Amino acid sequence: MFSQVDTKLTAFIFHKGSPLKRVFDRGLDVLRENGVPRYLEQRWFGREVGKGGGSGSSETMVLSSGQVVLVFAVVGAAIAASAVVFVGEKVYDAAVKRKRKPSETGDGNRPSDSSLDLN
Numbered sequence: 466m467f468s469q470v471d472t473k474l475t476a477f478i479f480h481k482g483s484p485l486k487r488v489f490d491r492g493l494d495v496l497r498e499n500g501v502p503r504y505l506e507q508r509w510f511g512r513e514v515g516k517g518g519g520s521g522s523s524e525t526m527v528l529s530s531g532q533v534v535l536v537f538a539v540v541g542a543a544i545a546a547s548a549v550v551f552v553g554e555k556v557y558d559a560a561v562k563r564k565r566k567p568s569e570t571g572d573g574n575r576p577s578d579s580s581l582d583l584n
Contacts, residue, residue, distance in 0.1 A: 479486045496502060528536070 477486075477489050478488075
């Protein structure tokens with residue numbers, strides 16, 4: 466599945482007639498001849514699925530039970546932290562609303578004219 470990555474060096478952009486195109490093409494040819502792309506592919510992407518592994522089966526990564534518990538603990542802690550922040554915001558909003566009582570001379574939705582600072 467993951468070994469289907471195309472690792473060919475094929476895309477460089479040059480102006481039409483640029484002398485650098487020939488230099489880069491020759492450099493890429495030298496790298497290919499020396500096996501550099503193959504080495505980099507093996508180094509960074511690992512061996513291809515089904516190759517180099519005795520019985521022909523690919524290696525799979527299986528999480529231990531401790532690792533599964535750790536994953537759930539991290540996700541649970543993140544959800545708990547989100548809940549604490551949410552509740553904190555609701556408490557703060559309620560406290561701010563309680564502090565801002567509607568003015569007795571206003572209509573309750575906006576501050577009264579006497580409380581506006583026109584300076």
